[in-house]
Amino acid sequence: MSRSDRLIRLMQVLRRLPSPVTASRLALEMEVSQRSIYRDIQSLRSSGAIIDGEAGFGFTLTEDPSLPPMHFEADEVEALALGLHTVAKLGNIEFTYAAQNALVKLEASLPQSMRQRLRHATVGSHILRNTPTSEADFPGLREAIWNEQAVSLNYLDLKDRLSKRKVWPLTIYFFSEVQALISWCCLREDFRMFRLDRIQSVEFLEESFRPKRVGLLRDYFEREKECE
Known part of the structure; x- marks a missing residue:
């Protein structure tokens, strides 16, 4: 994996995991040494990412320059949350992972006020997981x-x-x-x-x-x- 690809992946991990995230947890997720994590965190900061924290306390991504704030109305945010949560429950591994990643990216791109609407949406879905297993590719x-x-x-x-x-x-x-x-x-x-x-x-x-x-x-x- 190239260094640029590793930095992109590290940003995604920082978005996905509950913060603050320790360097040891990041190293485990990224399959690299903690020393590499510290270097990569510094590189991301130099590129404009605002990452709070330090060694021994964990890190929190507070602003991601690669994802500018998007303008959504409150009901649009909740509609997206409902759709993505529903897809994540369909029982298909590929789409479950894709929907979870999309939620992480969406949350990172929203202003703080709208993130609360995404996390605590007033609507939800329930799907019985009785879908027959499939061997199809x-x-x-x-x-x-x-x-x-x-x-x-x-x-x-x-x-x-x-x-x-x-x-x-x-x-x-x-x-x-x-x-x-x-x-x-x-x-x-x-x-x-x-x-x-x-x-x-x-x-x-x-x-x-x-x-x-x-x-x-x-x-x-x-x-x-x-x-x-």
Whole structure:
């Protein structure tokens, strides 16, 4: 890891951990020596970051020059808090981590008065964590969706029948109890939904369906509206 990357990561750790954070805790998080932490803290201060504290007492990031204050109304802050807290509870490891990091960055970018609205929002959410576990390659599927790359699925339907399908992945939808891949099925030449927990394996094919994804998604959602 380059020194610049390490400094960026240290800033993120300072935002995330409860303050004051001791040098030993920072060294553990960063996997470096305490001596390196002291040097990096000084470098961040020289770059304009206001970090209170010293050796033996811990450090607190009080102002981050890389994130200027953002102007949000109180209800906008609470809406963001509600959305990010809900995403963090969905049971998906990648999105849980991303939502937690986004909350940390959002809080660091807000003026002090709005940070209280973020920390103590008047609304909340509760999601039962009974989502079936999935062996599907979630990051790989998201990348295939973005790149408009065809995939081959080994899929076990609700009657435990195994089939192989070549599909064009369009989006992953989070329902209350399951996560599903909405796709264009090349065999049926129609839209199909595949539960992630029923996907046995994924093969990423050297076949692109660009630029059809946006149009197909529009057609899918228009059809869904007609069925409501």
